[in-house]
Amino acid sequence: MPSGTAITEAPAPARLLREAFFLGVVRPLVAIVLGVNLRHGERLPIEGPAILLANHNSHLDTLTLMALLPHRLLPRIRPVAALDYFLKTRWLAWFATRVIGIIPLDRRPKPGSDPLAEPEAALARGDILILFPEGSRGAPERLQAFKTGIAHLAKRRPDVPVVPVFLHGLGKALPKDAFLLVPFFVDVFVGEPVAWTGDRTDFMARLERAMHALAEECRAPAWD
Amino acid sequence: MPDFDLPRPVLLTFIGIGAVLMAATLIEITARGRVPEDMRPRLKAWWGMVAIYGAAALIGRTASIVLIAFTSFLALKEYLTLIPTRRADRAVLLLAYLAIPLQFYWVAIGWYGMFIIFVPVYMLLLLPVPMLLIGETGGFLKAIGTLHWGLMTCVFSLGHAAYLLVLPPLPGAPAGGPGLLLFLLVLTEANDVAQYVWGKMFGRRKIIPKVSPKKTVEGLVGGVVTTAALAIALAPLLTPFDWPRALAAGIGVGIAGFFGDIAISAVKRDLGIKDTGALLPGHGGMLDRLDSLTYTAPLFFHAVWYGYY
Structure with missing residues (x-):
């Protein structure tokens, strides 16, 4: 699939299917099979626009974050995910865009194109973005350096709160390339x-800290 | 459909527990500021636990066994989350989890022979097999040792509580298996609370400061005496025990509960943590609440089994 067309043609999430999937599969999975020890849950956004910025170790990261926010916010939640990975096959692309509701992000944008146009538009609509600034799941349970895409986004929308979330254990439950989910x-x-500080280096340092x-x-x- | 009628003495005991909780809640409300601050979340969690386990008892035997199996799953999950594990052992851990539905299936069908050897023998032999096939020998002994101890504690020991439910009824004990289980649970939990309260009020001489600095002689003795008295009072309602046997059960639960408690304390000390989890606000994790039961359940069960079956 050519990457340029995929961004503009990513279909909108299927609302009912998505609600059923999260109520019937994701929430029970997160609550019963896993079980979350949530600290400072009161800091989670209660409305959009907002950006959840999390470390990334597992496919379960997105599902867990989405299950932690109130169900009424589900239509607003849009994980930003790698286009080259999630739109690779037809079925995965269908699942990622229609059910999970990702905004595909081109990790290697063509010169002149704006890879952050879609995420920015979503924030303008009042959506809550989930972003993994490490860029990939990487080695399980290890923090990697952050990519600066978030700084570009924060600069364009300095009014949007960027909430850092640290996840631990999901990479143990379902690491990269694993098939078995272990509770x-x-x-x-x-x-x-x-908050956006007006300076990219400073902002990134704050986030990492x-x-x-x-x-x-x-x-x-x-x-x- | 309920697969057995909840015996009247069990129902009465639940009403009694509700009354005690109600009294404690009223005390907490009227004396707020003068009682420990964590009493409120603790009581709230107690209400929740009594409601959930009471509802399961009302629904029936199968529901109760499933709930105890789920409790066992939460305890094992908490344990496996806390201890260091090897990345290579993910499939082995999954196999350990798989022991839970099997073990409680043996309970549900009343297959005592399988129930009593499945975890101690078959899982002991089976769990290392995938480890051996994976071939990761670094840390093998620690991995298999900690995993099997966890399975014995969280699944085998706690499973004994469920097996009480399938014991055939005894003459002179109309409350049957559910009565024995409730007797065990009330004594174990009351003993925890009594040892805590006696220790808090009169505790001076420390018993094992290296493992659990809050455990005192006064707390232990006061707790055991309280539990023994409660055992003598409840035995005619829930069990076939005469008073000397009830006394022995009370003292036994008091002392065994103490060691179950400090065994988990030692695990926490070893790992450098305060609570085993955050599942039960005010109490900590599941294992913080079940620690005593991991000792009392099998000991109580086998005393009954030896004496009456």
């Missing part, structure tokens, strides 16, 4: 919103 309790630590501070709160047993 574990997972930690979700929500930080204070970080916020995430590392949340990670410090979390006691993780050895897993190697």
